[in-house]
Amino acid sequence: MLNIIWCFFILISIIYSIIVGSFESVNSSIFDGMKSAVSLVITLFGSMCFWNGIMNIVKNTSLINKINFLVNPIIKKLFKNVDENSEMYKNISMNITSNLLGLGNSATPCGLKAVEEMQRENKDKNKLTDNQILFILMNTASIQLIPTTIISIRTSLNSKNPSIIILAVWFSSFITFISMIIITKFYLSSKRRKT
């Protein structure tokens, strides 16, 4: 996917720049791009390392259990027929907790294990179960508590207050997440009525 996007971007910019005559600035933009890439990675370097370090402390104290505990009632409400002591349940709850903490690297493996375990209970292997649909959709929504990447980019661009966006991000994520759950539940129940 990314392969196609990248090649397409470069070819189309060259073609378009030749048509409208902006190729001089396109040429210089390559060198600007190199510089921005290095400065962006340096910015992210500090922030990613720092937050990964902090989240590693969270992961290794009982704080993670506390967050899990807060997440549990939501999981029980949303997912049907999931045994609380099953491996699947643990993976779902670890996935959601990791997503909250912005730990993509530990969220994805848990999440993949959870859908695989759901697939084992799936009767029609070519169709997603209700739980799978809901779970994958929950992963396509952003529920990160602290939007670290964007805050560090804002810092590198000399924002007067890089973290000012937190409340807005919570507001927007919350409404988006809730409406997604409502749409999904509505869709699933209307599908059941049809069959």
Next chain:
Amino acid sequence: MRFITFFSNIAILIFLFITILFGIIEKKNVLELFFEGVVEGEKIVISLFPTFLALIISVEMLNKSGIINFLSNLISPIFSLFKIEKELSPLILLRPISASTTTAVATNLMKQYGVDSKIGLIASCIMGSTETTIYVASVYSSKIKVKNIKEILTIGLIADFIGVITSCLAFKLGLMKI
């Protein structure tokens, strides 16, 4: 307004305080755990560099060629129906597909219009409150070899669009005034 500034400054500090406090109470080697995470973070950032380099250059080229502007003008009537700034359209269209591309696009927007400008703030909020829907859905569904994910994509993309609208709304409500 003062509350929002106060809150956005204190939220991260409270989180840090609680984390460190828990580490100390449970007699963990807090610094050692921190280092462990940092080393892992280093690897992630280094593995990101090739993608960033490739995509930032291509986005910069697209931008300077003028085609982004051209396309934004083309689709702006649809976005203006929902009162969405047309400058945000490249970000909105690419957001569901690739995280690194949109990071590049968002950085570019913030540089161009100002990080604390209306466009810069809404772009930040969109980045923080939406995910790479198409990418995530395809990773999960390919793991269990299910091909039909139309329903997930439809609902996921609707949710992304809601995220864009609520990000604009958050600005209008003054949730991120500087």
